[in-house]
Amino acid sequence: MMSIVNETREAPTAPSAPSPSPARRLSSVLDRKPKLRLGMLLSLPLLWLGLVYVVAILAVLLTAFWSVDNMTGELHRSFTFDNVHAVLTEQLYRSVTLRTLGIAIAVTAIDVVIALPIAFYMGKIAAPRTRRWLVIAVLTPLWASYLVKAFAWLSLLSGKGLLSQVLGWTPGYGVTAVILTQAYIWLPFVILPIYTGFERVPNSLLEASADLGGKTGRTLRSVVLPMMVPAIVAGSLFSFSLTLGDYITVRLVGGTKQMLGTLIYTDVGAANNLPLAAAVAIIPIVIMGIYLVVAKRTGALDRL
Amino acid sequence: MTAQTMSPPPAIALEGLTKRFDDVAAVDGLDLQIGDGEFFSMLGPSGSGKTTVLRMIGGFEQPTDGRILLHGNDVTGTAPFDRDVNTVFQDYALFPHLSVRDNVAYGLKVRGVSRSERRARASEALAKVRLDHLADRRPQQLSGGQRQRVALARAIVVQPKVLLLDEPLGALDLKLREQMQVELKELQRSLGITFIFVTHDQEEALTLSDRVAVFNAGKIVQLGTPEEIYAHPLNTYVAGFVGTSNIFTGDDAQAVLGRPGAFSVRPEDVRIEDRAGRHTEGRIAADGTIAETIYLGGRQRVLVDLTSGPRITVVEAHDSRDTAGRGQTVQVSFAERDLRELEDVG
Numbered sequence: 001m002m003s004i005v006n007e008t009r010e011a012p013t014a015p016s017a018p019s020p021s022p023a024r025r026l027s028s029v030l031d032r033k034p035k036l037r038l039g040m041l042l043s044l045p046l047l048w049l050g051l052v053y054v055v056a057i058l059a060v061l062l063t064a065f066w067s068v069d070n071m072t073g074e075l076h077r078s079f080t081f082d083n084v085h086a087v088l089t090e091q092l093y094r095s096v097t098l099r100t101l102g103i104a105i106a107v108t109a110i111d112v113v114i115a116l117p118i119a120f121y122m123g124k125i126a127a128p129r130t131r132r133w134l135v136i137a138v139l140t141p142l143w144a145s146y147l148v149k150a151f152a153w154l155s156l157l158s159g160k161g162l163l164s165q166v167l168g169w170t171p172g173y174g175v176t177a178v179i180l181t182q183a184y185i186w187l188p189f190v191i192l193p194i195y196t197g198f199e200r201v202p203n204s205l206l207e208a209s210a211d212l213g214g215k216t217g218r219t220l221r222s223v224v225l226p227m228m229v230p231a232i233v234a235g236s237l238f239s240f241s242l243t244l245g246d247y248i249t250v251r252l253v254g255g256t257k258q259m260l261g262t263l264i265y266t267d268v269g270a271a272n273n274l275p276l277a278a279a280v281a282i283i284p285i286v287i288m289g290i291y292l293v294v295a296k297r298t299g300a301l302d303r304l
Numbered sequence: 305m306t307a308q309t310m311s312p313p314p315a316i317a318l319e320g321l322t323k324r325f326d327d328v329a330a331v332d333g334l335d336l337q338i339g340d341g342e343f344f345s346m347l348g349p350s351g352s353g354k355t356t357v358l359r360m361i362g363g364f365e366q367p368t369d370g371r372i373l374l375h376g377n378d379v380t381g382t383a384p385f386d387r388d389v390n391t392v393f394q395d396y397a398l399f400p401h402l403s404v405r406d407n408v409a410y411g412l413k414v415r416g417v418s419r420s421e422r423r424a425r426a427s428e429a430l431a432k433v434r435l436d437h438l439a440d441r442r443p444q445q446l447s448g449g450q451r452q453r454v455a456l457a458r459a460i461v462v463q464p465k466v467l468l469l470d471e472p473l474g475a476l477d478l479k480l481r482e483q484m485q486v487e488l489k490e491l492q493r494s495l496g497i498t499f500i501f502v503t504h505d506q507e508e509a510l511t512l513s514d515r516v517a518v519f520n521a522g523k524i525v526q527l528g529t530p531e532e533i534y535a536h537p538l539n540t541y542v543a544g545f546v547g548t549s550n551i552f553t554g555d556d557a558q559a560v561l562g563r564p565g566a567f568s569v570r571p572e573d574v575r576i577e578d579r580a581g582r583h584t585e586g587r588i589a590a591d592g593t594i595a596e597t598i599y600l601g602g603r604q605r606v607l608v609d610l611t612s613g614p615r616i617t618v619v620e621a622h623d624s625r626d627t628a629g630r631g632q633t634v635q636v637s638f639a640e641r642d643l644r645e646l647e648d649v650g
Binding site: 202204205207208209210211212213214215218222223226227 | 362363364383384385390391393394395397398399400401410411413414415458459462
């Protein structure tokens with residue numbers, strides 16, 4: 001019995017097997033070696049990420065420890081703590097850092113407060129059809145250039161702008177104007193993660209809470225909000241980091257007020273002091289690093 | 305059933321309950337009374353309206369028309385949190401950010417029960433479903449069967465008078481499902497409260513329930529005890545949906561039974577004789593050939609193509625005959641008293 005099975009199995013396969021084409025051979029090699037497959041898939045993007053992204057940031061960090069010759073304006077590639085020391089100790093940097101941080105926090109708070117009800121309506125109440133249109137509506141402002149939107153607010157906030165014509169009042173150019181403009185520009189980035197967060201809260205959980213006696217307020221407080229924390233943090237990451245790095249808005253509507261971005265800009269441009277600019281650039285990097293570590297602990301990074 | 309004759313109002317009374325989605329009536333003028341302490345099943349295929357009825361009783365859907373009374377009080381239009389019923393959801397709906405204990409204690413917390421009493425009652429409820437040792441886990445760390453039990457504990461801890469169960473065993477595998485069926489029945493008996501159980505599994509409905517309502521297209525097509533439903537189906541729909549039936553209608557009825565109308569006979573009531581053409585006293589007999597024999601373990605299902613037309617299913621003991629070969633000519637027969645006359649509902 002055994003021998004018969006063996007014979008019949010071997011006989012037909014040998015002659016009928018087609019000679020494999022090179023592409024087929026490659027496919028079968030890749031099929032057998034998952035690590036090679038992964039390596040081929042990732043090597044190019046990793047190279048790009050490594051060179052263009054990580055190396056660039058490291059270069060910035062490194063530059064911060066160089067110095068510039070005051071007379072010739074030439075870069076000295078010798079190690080010095082002067083720039084970092086200046087950034088850490090001088091009053092100017094401290095107050096601009098605090099102002100930038102304050103603006104970023106205010107923008108994020110405003111955006112979250114506006115985004116929550118909008119995202120809740122989009123994710124939990126609107127019919128699927130309406131939902132799609134709302135997503136498009138939220139995304140539409142992103143099609144317009146950032147500069148155009150900043151300039152639009154420049155004219156909105158001006159003394160003879162729409163705001164003062166309609167309301168008879170305008171905050172004028174300054175910190176408030178920067179906060180308003182930034183809150184407007186980054187709002188879509190905050191709405192979208194919160195919206196997907198709401199979408200992921202199953203309706204049955206809301207029903208279960210009501211079923212167990214939870215009224216609407218209780219359900220929002222005890223079920224929806226705790227489940228939404230990661231999504232809210234994810235959304236805030238965008239508005240916070242984008243505000244932290246901004247320098248165009250503050251130049252347009254910030255009046256004489258400086259933010260970290262404008263400091264870097266003047267250090268590089270007007271002052272031609274690349275090392276000092278690099279040292280200033282470390283501040284938002286450190287702040288964002290702390291923010292990300294905190295955010296990671298809430299599980300927000302899984303929601304992006 | 306007894307509730308109708310006794311003086312206290314039934315646990316649940318539905319009066320002309322109707323739910324229309326756009327123009328489609330998901331539930332169509334339903335009248336139903338469910339007694340205190342009854343294990344009541346709503347059985348039907350998906351889309352038959354049974355879940356919609358349950359959701360209206362729970363308060364998650366508002367009826368288009370009709371009334372819902374809980375122990376005589378009209379609750380139509382009130383919110384879920386104002387109704388003394390609790391639901392075990394099909395997907396369990398456990399709060400992922402809360403521990404098992406906090407999930408179970410949620411209803412108590414909402415009611416302002418003190419922390420120590422919450423803990424005690426949650427532990428007690430978890431003990432009832434034999435899960436007190438997992439109180440500190442998160443729902444995600446539990447198996448499907450364990451989540452099911454947490455959902456049960458969470459619903460019974462607030463001591464509802466009526467528990468609504470929406471296909472609670474649907475996601476469990478067969479062994480676990482059978483085990484949970486026993487536990488559900490025991491739980492219902494020990495609590496003494498009304499269970500309203502929605503299922504599409506006819507076997508589940510028959511084993512668990514005091515009474516079963518068979519749903520089709522938003523209406524109850526038969527209401528009765530499991531025995532009544534199984535042994536005396538009223539119409540061709542129930543005969544076909546609950547268990548397996550040989551249904552003869554139209555020409556088939558004429559050909560096999562020699563009379564017009566709609567009739568059914570259960571496969572286990574049909575007997576196969578190895579020899580065709582034998583005379584069987586007091587029985588309805590027909591000749592045919594065996595088309596297929598399916599081994600069921602202990603029993604076998606035999607499909608016989610009758611000479612007069614239809615195919616008939618027979619379930620018999622595995623060793624009831626010497627041979628069961630395909631193509632064999634046989635005679636099938638069944639007693640007149642096992643034949644049920646049905647209303648033909650297409």
